[in-house]
Amino acid sequence: MIKRFVRRLRWTLLPQRQLLIALAAGAALIALTTLDGLLWIAVGVYHAVLLVLIVIDALRLPRARDLTATRQTPRPFSLGAKEEVRVLVSGRRAAGLPARVADHVPLDLSPSPREAPGTFDAGGQLRVSYTTQALRRGSYSFPALDVRCWRPGGWWVRQVRLALPERVPVYPDVLAVRKHQFALRRGLRAAAGLRRAQPPGASTAFAGLRDYVRGDDVRRISWKATARRDHPITVEVEAERGQQLLVALDCGRLMTARAGVLTKHDHAVNAALLLAHVGQTQGDRVGLLAFSDRVLAMLTPQRGPGQVALINRALYSLPAEPVEPDFGIAFSLAARRLNRRSLIVVLTDVLDSETSRDLVNHALRLGRRHLVLLVAMADPALVAARTAEPVASSDAYRWAAAEELLQDRARSFEVLARGGVLGLDVEAGKLSAALVERYLELKERALL
Numbered sequence: 001m002i003k004r005f006v007r008r009l010r011w012t013l014l015p016q017r018q019l020l021i022a023l024a025a026g027a028a029l030i031a032l033t034t035l036d037g038l039l040w041i042a043v044g045v046y047h048a049v050l051l052v053l054i055v056i057d058a059l060r061l062p063r064a065r066d067l068t069a070t071r072q073t074p075r076p077f078s079l080g081a082k083e084e085v086r087v088l089v090s091g092r093r094a095a096g097l098p099a100r101v102a103d104h105v106p107l108d109l110s111p112s113p114r115e116a117p118g119t120f121d122a123g124g125q126l127r128v129s130y131t132t133q134a135l136r137r138g139s140y141s142f143p144a145l146d147v148r149c150w151r152p153g154g155w156w157v158r159q160v161r162l163a164l165p166e167r168v169p170v171y172p173d174v175l176a177v178r179k180h181q182f183a184l185r186r187g188l189r190a191a192a193g194l195r196r197a198q199p200p201g202a203s204t205a206f207a208g209l210r211d212y213v214r215g216d217d218v219r220r221i222s223w224k225a226t227a228r229r230d231h232p233i234t235v236e237v238e239a240e241r242g243q244q245l246l247v248a249l250d251c252g253r254l255m256t257a258r259a260g261v262l263t264k265h266d267h268a269v270n271a272a273l274l275l276a277h278v279g280q281t282q283g284d285r286v287g288l289l290a291f292s293d294r295v296l297a298m299l300t301p302q303r304g305p306g307q308v309a310l311i312n313r314a315l316y317s318l319p320a321e322p323v324e325p326d327f328g329i330a331f332s333l334a335a336r337r338l339n340r341r342s343l344i345v346v347l348t349d350v351l352d353s354e355t356s357r358d359l360v361n362h363a364l365r366l367g368r369r370h371l372v373l374l375v376a377m378a379d380p381a382l383v384a385a386r387t388a389e390p391v392a393s394s395d396a397y398r399w400a401a402a403e404e405l406l407q408d409r410a411r412s413f414e415v416l417a418r419g420g421v422l423g424l425d426v427e428a429g430k431l432s433a434a435l436v437e438r439y440l441e442l443k444e445r446a447l448l
Contacts, residue, residue, distance in 0.1 A: 013157070015155065016155055026043070026046055054155040058155075058156050061151065062093040066094070067094065068162070069162045069164050070087070071085065072086040073085050076168065076169040076170065077170040078170075078172070079135075079172050079262070080135070081134070082131050084132075085130055087116070087127070094124050095120050096122065097120050099126055099150075100118075101126070101128045104142060104145060104146075108140065109132040109135075110133040112131050112132075137172065137266070137316055138169070139167055142168065143164075145161075145162055146161050148160075169316070172315045173432070176274045209235060210234055211232070213234075220235045244285045245286050246344045246345070247286070247289070248330060248346045249289065249290045249318070250325050252291075252292045252348075259377060259429070267432075268377070269315050271347060271375075274432045274435075280304065286303075286308065287301035287302065291327075292323050293324060293325060295329060296318060298333060300337055327363070334366065335370075342370050344366065344371070344373070348374065349377055350413070360416060371442070371447060375426070376424070377426065409425060
């Protein structure tokens with residue numbers, strides 16, 4: 001029964017507007033026969049001619065067996081990134097026909113537009129495209145696509161379903177990683193605020209001299225070289241390599257909150273992957289610790305692109321859970337596994353000082369031996385409520401609530417700073433770039 005229904009769908013003919021008008025005119029002629037019986041001759045001729053025309057139009061339209069399709073998708077899809085999917089439909093019998101293509105795209109990929117218009121060229125090829133924005137990680141299925149085509153001024157619209165099964169994965173934002181790789185190959189800035197094409201790092205060895213540019217640290221000006229050349233000269237230094245970086249990802253309750261189109265957890269996953277890649281390009285050993293009320297994944301810091309691939313696979317299926325995170329278990333494991341002083345980047349969220357007391361206490365304890373950077377994501381809606389000018393009384397209450405919450409966050413960061421724990425509070429949508437820039441700044445300042 002189901003197979004018969006699907007087979008019928010593949011041969012669907014839908015009436016165009018002019019066919020409905022013609023049928024309505026035929027019904028009017030039939031109604032007029034009550035006034036004069038001779039009109040039945042006209043009714044018969046009219047409907048005979050109409051039947052011939054609509055049969056000819058139906059036969060001239062391409063069928064399912066006349067069409068083939070291919071789909072070109074990103075490999076893999078990147079979480080939160082807008083990407084293009086291209087579809088090619090071929091069929092000589094469809095040459096010159098206008099058409100619309102509707103791909104069976106999972107809603108979590110947010111396709112736009114749902115139906116892509118186009119026209120078959122003289123060779124019988126139709127190329128259309130649409131954009132996607134993946135909102136969740138995982139594996140998604142594209143089962144088929146529908147094609148509608150018709151003849152201008154014709155009677156029918158042919159709707160054909162073409163089976164085109166394909167499974168595609170949605171990974172963390174690998175597109176940002178590729179952009180960073182491209183920037184390094186081109187010698188461009190990999191992120192806002194970077195001043196060098198060469199990877200910056202801790203000041204450990206003299207690498208050369210160059211002209212001073214705005215933004216350079218004035219402490220690195222070589223005054224002897226400046227006096228000889230009569231313009232400011234900066235000392236270039238080489239990066240210290242082989243340091244350890246551990247990305248600790250909170251997968252608890254607060255990270256399930258949505259911040260823009262993605263959750264805070266997904267923003268953190270994207271930032272963790274990009275930071276791991278940048279750390280690897282700096283020659284550092286990179287690891288991952290993911291936790292909620294238990295440890296979900298632990299990768300001891302290692303060097304090389306293969307480690308980044310392992311981190312990417314671990315992040316691919318890493319969920320956020322509606323439970324309170326246990327920072328004690330996670331940070332204790334990190335302290336046992338790290339055999340030397342390391343930079344530990346904790347991607348989490350901070351509310352008021354009372355709610356975050358457990359986080360603050362364990363971060364201070366971990367910071368006695370390691371350099372800890374606590375990264376919290378501010379909700380864009382919360383920041384907007386604080387900066388917006390109140391118009392109504394409800395706006396004033398909203399501003400007061402946002403102000404109180406953000407001040408509580410600031411107090412938590414002040415407690416951490418007094419204990420030697422670094423902090424970064426940034427809007428979720430700007431997390432990846434801000435985190436990479438902060439990491440490179442820490443290496444350049446030789447804090448580790």
